[in-house]
Amino acid sequence: MIEGTLNTHADEEKQSFTMRDFLVIGFRQRRLIINTFLGIVAVSAVIAFLLPKKYEAQMKILVRHERAEQVVSPERETPVQWRTEVSEEELQSEAELIRSKDLLGKVVVACNLQSLNTVPFWSKAEENDEQKIARAVIKLEKALTVQPIKLTNLISVSYKARDPQMAAKVLNSLASLYLEKHLAMHRAPGQYEFFYQQAEEYRKALKGAEEKLTSFSRDQGVVNPTLEKEMSVRKLAEFEADKKAARATIAESRQRIATLGAQLASLPNRQTTQVRTSDNPQLMQNMKSKLLELELKRTELLTKFEPTYRPVQEVEQEIAATRAAITAAEKAPLRDETTDRDPTYDAMRAELAKAKTELAATEARAGAMSSLIRTYRAENEQLDRKELLQQDMLRTAKSNEENYMLYLRKAEEARISDALDRQRFSNVVVAEPATVPFTSQSRWLLVMALGVVLGSLASVILAVVADRWDPSLRTPEEVESFLGSPVVAAFPKNGD
Incomplete structure (x- = not known):
């Protein structure tokens, strides 16, 4: 029962623990606190003294x-x-x-x-x-x-x-x-060796490609297929232009021959060189005399008869017929013509013969052009194949040369990089090298500070624990709480 009462008393004290209680505990356990603190500090001082020096x-x-x-x-x-x-x-x-x-x-x-x-x-x-x-x-x-x-x-x-x-x-x-x-x-290891090996391989390949080009020119009989093809194409274009011109000339000559033939068919081979016209005087004189007689006769009849009289009318008709005959004789005189060969006809015949001759020559020339064109086209096809072969060899040689120069340059860059690495040229440098320290680090102050802190904590904790485990009653309040009865009087420990 007493133990239960003590526990209840302890629980109540835990619940009402204040700063005053801490001060009371410190006052009661002051000797323990002081001894513990001094002991830990002394041990710390000894440790600080015995620790080896650190540089x-x-x-x-x-x-x-x-x-x-x-x-x-x-x-x-x-x-x-x-x-x-x-x-x-x-x-x-x-x-x-x-x-x-x-x-x-x-x-x-x-x-x-x-x-x-x-x-x-x-x-x-x-x-x-x-x-x-x-x-x-x-x-x-x-x-x-x-x-x-x-x-x-x-x-x-x-x-x-x-x-x-x-x-x-x-x-x-x-x-x-x-x-x-x-x-x-x-740094990538082996850069220089790799690039140098690749450069040697492409150098050998370049030498082989150059030897193939030399052999190709000697075996095929061409030095520059591209240039020769260009010249051949130019000649072929000229011959094709000449052939087209010949065909145009042939068509023109044929049209000219047809035109000349049509014109010759419409022209006479002879022409009138002189034409003479003249009247028939005897006939005109007879007709005029007869007209005069008829007019005299009409005049005589009109003096005797009316104009409607039949004989008068017949005389009038004869007069009109005579006048018409005189007019027709005046309009159609006598004609005398002289003919000779037509110079236009002869010139056109000569021009036609010339055109036929030129047509034959042009057709022969066009046939020769066609033969030359076929020859040049066959030659161009051969030059095309040779050009493709040479271009392929040239591309191979150029590619080998570019790769050779590329790897040769990279090998030189790798060599320079290796040389810089050997000389330790890098992006990191020792800005301040280490020097021999002449003074050691003073760790005793740190050890003493830790000792003071540890001694303070340890002494306080030890005082609280010791006070809690002490079963004695130290104040009237504790007595009243423990016994449940009021305290009549309290005497100090020293008896005063």
């Missing part, structure tokens, strides 16, 4: 884009990746490259760090060289700090060691091996 060497690596990175490609112009700004990802990548296990392993071997590590006392089995190197790599990784500096292109690298000489040596070895690895990571 920290530092170096800085600059990442830049001074050297353009060439990309291996079959293009004639080698693409170049040229950038000026360094990204945060590149800085982190270089930092991870510095922290890589294989690089740290090489640094361990180069500085013989595996021999400096002592085997833990709890390890009974002896370690081989690989295990020692692995342990040294882990220790080196813990002691190494690699951090890109913000807002710069620098990477800060620091290493802590007991020996200042060793600290500087490790960082310098790390820088040298890191530069080699950086060059190896950004």
